[in-house]
Amino acid sequence: MTEKLYYKDAYIREFTATVISSTECDGGYDTVLDRTAFFPEEGGQSCDRGIIGAASVSYVYERDGVVHHITDEPLTLGKVSCALDFESRFDKMQCHTAEHILCGIIHKRHGLENVGFHIGDDEVTFDVSSPLSREELLAVEDIANEVVFRNLEVETFFPTPEELPALNYRAKLELTEGVRLVKVGDVDLCACCAPHVSRTGEIGLIKILEVMNHRGGMRIWMVAGKRALTDYRIKYDNIRRISAILSIPQHETAKALTEYVSATEELKAQLKATRRALAESKADTVTLTDGNAVFLFPDFGTEELRSFVNAALPKVSGILVALSGRDGDYKYLIASNSVNLTAEIKNINQALLGRGGGKPNAVQGSFASTLTDIRAYFNV
Template sequence: MTKKLYHENVYLKEFTADILSILEKEGKYHVILDQSAFYPEGGGQPHDQGWIEDSEVEYVYEENHQIYHVVNIPPEKLIHAKCKIDWKRRFDHMQQHLGQHILSSAFDKLFDAATVGFHLGTEYITIDITLGNITKQQIEKAEYLSNQVIWNNLHVKQLYPDPETLKALPLRKQPKVTENIRIVEIDQVDYSPCGGTHPSQTGEVGIIKIRRWEKIRDTTRIEFVCGNRALKDYTWKNDQINTLSNLFSVKDQDTQIAVEKMYSENQTMKKDLKSMHDQLMVYEAKALYDQAEVSKTVRIIHRVFEQRDFGELRQLAAKIVSNPNVVVLFGTKDNEKAQIVLSRSSEININMNELFKEISPLINGKGGGNPQTAQGGGNEVSNLGSSLLAAQNIIMKRYLA
């Protein structure tokens, strides 16, 4: 079995090892070393990355007590091969993982809430706790206690207790294995079975910041960041607050008030604008209706618009055909697309869906509807006007002749 150097010295960044074997699987090479400081994926903690000589280690996993290091190119040197951990990645995982222990312990101590799920992602960490409903005050208490543990810079130990000693320890959760049980102790504050890597002092976590939380069935998912991730999270948020406070010419503490005020004013303006827009559409509908040519008591409105919003065009057509004895043939276009809406008053016996199917090939169009209203679009923009003219001619000759 591979000797696990990461349990002997979590700060070991470089080491030498002998390559015992190299297995090729699906174009990748799985390297077994006699000893390794590379942490394999497991227990919620992602795998380490790094190098074996010049071969980049992309993935590390453990199987049958052997640790496999997956590389694209097999190392040439088999004896005393130089190995190097991607320390930035490893230390980030150490900060986040110990932060999870600390935060889980805080929820357990304060609210008797156990951690039943843990995920260490590339940007955030989440834990699922057995607390269905949680308040902002409870979140703040757990966060405060967690950071006190960090700033007290408590010692972190790894224990391999015998069965009798294990029974006497106040474990926060029970181990999932029955042999070689490893307990991570935070200076009598927390005892948790874990095979991951953690700093030797809580102060190295730096800070824990809870970002958000959500209820998931009978549990609550807590999203948080630790250490350097927390610093990055604070940096972009601080940049945004400063930008907004400068835009509104207010103090950074007053940014939320300024944004809420602007949002409220914007909502009022949107309502006023919609009201005025609706009134204008009523006037436009009346003007088009009054100006329409009449054939045997039926008014036909045939119009092509440039870059008119299609949803707005449908509303305009609906307002017009609420009047009696009127047919609307509308089209709108931009550089890439032509769109058509055909509609009629309820008492006119013209199947607009069938009419649309008849003219839509002219614009290479697709769409449909019902006997009263049909709509669709196509990419033959230059034929939009002729397609509507064709629809008008069909109506005049077939239905109104």
């Protein structure tokens, strides 16, 4: 069994230990020490990283009481100096203790259980057994931040098997021995093996972000401490820029942007209708013909070509070719009421460096040839 220094003191950044084994494995070397401050991946929390001697630690896991460190180099047996990436560890201590506070409050006020927890490098989520309203969550968030301002003590202890049954704690275990309880002032008592801050004031801001209904309950995204500051910076910078672009005070950007998007959608619809009317007006100028006809509208999009073809086709007895683009790069829409185009399009594409296809009365695609060649092919 590895001696777990993180149980005794969550603030150990550097320590010495003895390397017991270091053997090649998938992804590096599996290194076991007699004692460690590296917290393994456990209970939804990602593991600590850092260095053992000159080797980097990329992953830490526990099996049967032994903590294994995956290092990028083998280590010689004997004494070694170790150091944690403590910035990352402290960030998780802040987020993790904040999660205890939020879940403790939700348990006390609403009687809900914590049914899932994940603390990774990018996001922190926890799941509760039933959904809460936005107002309820805001109240929970207020109380959680008051707990931070009160700077309460966070204690950890191992009650005796005699003491344990009398204790009312969250995440109750079947075990009667070796249960580690974490007590956050009068706010929460919970079984947990991870490192926590020693006073709630160290957590800094606690902020609930998104929520999502999940398996009959609710998944809640949150940030705390340094992560909350980073999150605030990113969001503040975005709001500041949106505010400047719209020339609107920061607290009115959502309303202004909603109006802007709605106005833009209306303009898009108007533009579409205008383009269709323009395409149809081009069709008005087409004269009746018994043969084929080729028309070029360099700047038309697919929808405008379609509007034109639909309106002009009754006037063309042969094949109607509508093009947009320029020599070497034409988009085509070809239609006919008398010729089966699915049978014909292979020959057309072969002759005019084209690709595309469609239905018997309409095909679409592209030509890499010139307008002169296209006209010549269709005899117009």
